[in-house]
Amino acid sequence: MGSPGLQFVGSGLKPSRSNLFCSLFPLSLSPDLPGACIKAACSMGTGTSRLYSALAKTLNSSAASQHPEYLVSPDPEHLEPIDPKELLEECRAVLHTRPPRFQRDFVDLRTDCPSTHPPIRVMQWNILAQALGEGKDNFVQCPVEALKWEERKCLILEEILAYQPDILCLQEVDHYFDTFQPLLSRLGYQGTFFPKPWSPCLDVEHNNGPDGCALFFLQNRFKLVNSANIRLTAMTLKTNQVAIAQTLECKESGRQFCIAVTHLKARTGWERFRSAQGCDLLQNLQNITQGAKIPLIVCGDFNAEPTEEVYKHFASSSLNLNSAYKLLSADGQSEPPYTTWKIRTSGECRHTLDYIWYSKHALNVRSALDLLTEEQIGPNRLPSFNYPSDHLSLVCDFSFTEEPDGLL
Numbered sequence: 001m002g003s004p005g006l007q008f009v010g011s012g013l014k015p016s017r018s019n020l021f022c023s024l025f026p027l028s029l030s031p032d033l034p035g036a037c038i039k040a041a042c043s044m045g046t047g048t049s050r051l052y053s054a055l056a057k058t059l060n061s062s063a064a065s066q067h068p069e070y071l072v073s074p075d076p077e078h079l080e081p082i083d084p085k086e087l088l089e090e091c092r093a094v095l096h097t098r099p100p101r102f103q104r105d106f107v108d109l110r111t112d113c114p115s116t117h118p119p120i121r122v123m124q125w126n127i128l129a130q131a132l133g134e135g136k137d138n139f140v141q142c143p144v145e146a147l148k149w150e151e152r153k154c155l156i157l158e159e160i161l162a163y164q165p166d167i168l169c170l171q172e173v174d175h176y177f178d179t180f181q182p183l184l185s186r187l188g189y190q191g192t193f194f195p196k197p198w199s200p201c202l203d204v205e206h207n208n209g210p211d212g213c214a215l216f217f218l219q220n221r222f223k224l225v226n227s228a229n230i231r232l233t234a235m236t237l238k239t240n241q242v243a244i245a246q247t248l249e250c251k252e253s254g255r256q257f258c259i260a261v262t263h264l265k266a267r268t269g270w271e272r273f274r275s276a277q278g279c280d281l282l283q284n285l286q287n288i289t290q291g292a293k294i295p296l297i298v299c300g301d302f303n304a305e306p307t308e309e310v311y312k313h314f315a316s317s318s319l320n321l322n323s324a325y326k327l328l329s330a331d332g333q334s335e336p337p338y339t340t341w342k343i344r345t346s347g348e349c350r351h352t353l354d355y356i357w358y359s360k361h362a363l364n365v366r367s368a369l370d371l372l373t374e375e376q377i378g379p380n381r382l383p384s385f386n387y388p389s390d391h392l393s394l395v396c397d398f399s400f401t402e403e404p405d406g407l408l
């Protein structure tokens with residue numbers, strides 16, 4: 001990680017790559033980047049000079065001098081909007097030496113149910129914290145070059161831009177303030193970040209701050225009604241895991257719903273702990289949705305197979321939830337065979353851990369993005385030069401059922 005911004009300055013960017021520079025470069029700057037470097041690199045036209053003012057303001061602010069970079073959020077008013085197509089092209093330029101993206105298709109699930117409003121596209125993704133990927137995860141078949149942040153961040157952005165979700169639920173985010181918040185806000189998203197209280201990223205040398213959950217929604221589609229950052233408890237004890245729950249109102253339909261993101265405790269031996277965290281989250285969501293009066297979508301890396309207790313709590317909750325990716329199976333009852341697939345020193349780890357739960361009486365899943373095949377994932381599994389995380393993204397299109405007063 002270090003000072004990735006300096007790599008861009010030193011990489012001999014040509015004027016034709018100035019767009020790339022505008023969108024991607026300033027957001028990777030390290031607080032110790034010399035001012036002279038910033039000025040030299042930023043004197044490339046009006047757009048960049050405006051960026052320079054924002055950047056200079058951020059770096060010179062008293063907040064910046066007192067707090068590490070990851071706690072400093074650039075003022076969104078000073079950031080120019082970006083055209084998603086342009087950013088996608090910029091990412092592709094950075095990734096030109098890498099193999100092409102895998103093709104994934106949306107599967108139509110409810111073509112028979114008409115909807116007057118555009119669907120709500122939700123993406124769930126554990127993007128793999130940079131510090132954990134480089135320092136803790138031990139992905140023994142993944143070359144270190146495949147994990148280089150300057151390229152891996154472009155693969156992550158490419159995935160987001162390819163599907164353009166209305167709502168984005170992320171786990172293991174350790175580049176919120178320097179990358180995702182500024183870039184996604186320029187794409188029209190409003191973001192919220194809740195770091196883990198004792199993120200394992202902080203144990204890694206040259207880390208970029210704690211990892212946590214992040215929730216983004218498109219401001220032109222939704223109005224924020226209510227937001228809660230939740231530190232999960234297990235049997236009344238505070239834990240290291242978190243969730244964000246927000247009530248949003250659709251600007252087109254006026255209908256409200258609650259969206260939540262979480263990342264439960266990892267590892268075997270912690271099943272009862274995860275179960276308790278799940279119960280706490282369900283209790284919080286009961287309160288927020290006023291006993292299931294408001295439709296709910298819960299995205300998460302639950303770190304639990306469908307056989308675990310926490311999964312069963314969600315499946316049988318009085319919130320009337322169903323897991324969207326079951327609908328991809330022939331009988332509509334089976335989860336996919338994997339949502340994460342990696343090789344550690346301990347061997348191959350193929351598991352279904354990631355879910356998108358939704359209020360089954362209030363929402364329809366219109367389509368879901370198919371998973372990567374074993375052949376696409378390849379023998380070295382994930383992450384790889386083609387795919388930036390050990391977890392696959394899950395993407396669903398939802399619409400409200402037509403009866404607003406129907407049972408939730």
Ligand SMILES: NC(=O)C1=CN([C@@H]2O[C@H](COP(=O)(O)OP(=O)(O)OC[C@H]3O[C@@H](n4cnc5c(N)ncnc54)[C@H](OP(=O)(O)O)[C@@H]3O)[C@@H](O)[C@H]2O)C=CC1
Pocket residue numbers: 126132136137138172196198199200201203240241264265266267301303344
């Ligand atoms: N500084 C301090 O005083 C304290 C520090 N800590 C730190 O926090 C850590 C525990 O945090 P906690 O939130 O409970 O972490 P978790 O056990 O939930 O795991 C943290 C991350 O490790 C990944 N992971 C899962 N399995 C493995 C594996 N076999 N090898 C490597 N990584 C794996 C998980 O990814 P995924 O979800 O993708 O599987 C997850 O993102 C401690 O190890 C310590 O580093 C904790 C308390 C105090």
Ligand SMILES: [Mg+2]
Pocket residue numbers: 126128129132172
């Ligand atoms: Mg992980």
